[in-house]
Amino acid sequence: MATDLTAFIKTVLAQIDIVSVIQSQVSLKKAGNNYQGLCPFHHEKSPSFSVNPTKQFFYCFGCHASGDALSFVMRHENLAFMEALEKLAKQVGLSIPSNQQSGPSIDRIIYQLMRDMTISCREDLNDADQVKQYLKTRGISIDTQRKFHIGYCGAKYQTWFRDTCNRHARQLTDAGVALKNQTGYKPKFKQRLMFPIQDSKGKVIGYGGRSLTDQPPKYLNSPESDIFKKRYILYGLYQFRALKKEHVYVVEGYMDVLSLHSKGIENAVACLGTAFTTHHWHLIKRFVRRVTFCFDGDRAGQAAAWKSLTAILPVIDPVIEIKFLFLPEEHDPDSYIQAHGLQSFHDLSKTSIPWTDFFQETLAQKHTPNDIAGRAAFLQTAQALIDTMENIHLKTVMTTSVREIAGLTDEQVDTKPQMAVRNDTKNSIHQHARAAVAQLIKK
16 A cells, blocks of 8 residues: 555646645745745745745745645645645545555545444443443543543454454555454454544544553554554644634643543643654644643653754744643653642643743753853753744844853854853853852752
8 A cells, every 4th residue: 555655646746736736825936947935934034935846846945844745735734644645636636546446545445444443442342341440540531531432442343353354454454453464364452442543634543552451562552554644643633623722731641631631621632652743833833822741740751841842943933832841750640630630730730831941941950051161061052952943033032041041142152252251250150150050940
């Protein structure tokens, strides 16, 4: 299927005119052999966005965004890979192919199979008293179970799998829910609590399965496939969109989303065993005005938070409020809200810090600017990260801020960085740096 799909993508891109695709969203003017316009991916006043009709490629000299027509549609419209491909295919009168030459499209086969699998697992859950008791113990409400289509791989699922394999074994394998062995096919998921993963339109595209026994691994996830790309998916996004809220919590796992939802915090989404990426950011930002990253309070949580911030730093938009909420070291969002309740979580949320504070505090802890070497390391590391930012206004403000923390003025940081050290006295260096660090660490 992957080979067929690759050939199909080439066919679509060969028939699509990238200028027409982009011009429907961006005002372009002819400039020599190319077309130019204001980049839709970052704020600018002078056009740096170029479209090459010969190579069918776009490139921005400001933020370095680039790609073909498919890449543009995915990024500009925040669509998943298959959604963008389907949209472009329809424009040239094509349908996404299936494995069978004369069969229906992927949309009508694999998506339908995933839907049927979800239904069979939900039916198994209705008959699994021990599993329902487990969910009750974990505080997952009946309403949440229904909204997220939680299920269980039991007897009915096994029967469904055997029957379906007789007709669609290859599609099940391509979808990542069947494994081929020497004797035939076996299910990837067996006797597991099932978390269906939906795309932004609600279609089931993959699963997470939790073991309720000693069967390893604890969590088993669908592999990446033509319809399932983890870097483009946020668990719970489909349910969040229906709320039409402007604030979202970004957490780390399925159970965090489900526990928060069950306790009344329905505006939560999670990454799928991967770090938060720019793709996730482009996916979520069109729906919200405020984002709160909520991570565990331990060292791993701090590391995950920093990795998420540096990943989205180039594409941060100052009009969207971004904060970081760190829980007590022994808790994750699931355990905290179960132990302390809704009001306590709301109270704790008020202690979340702006991303700018988290950025500066983290760097100040890594490179304490209380001597010349520390100030230089702090400024160098901070400036390297700030230079990746696309928004020129945010870049300017952040540059000024880190220079102040390092005890420097704009006049001191120019083409002669050695003069910044020479013009300061040793006492003023220590006094300002200690005050800045103390103010940061005290928070």
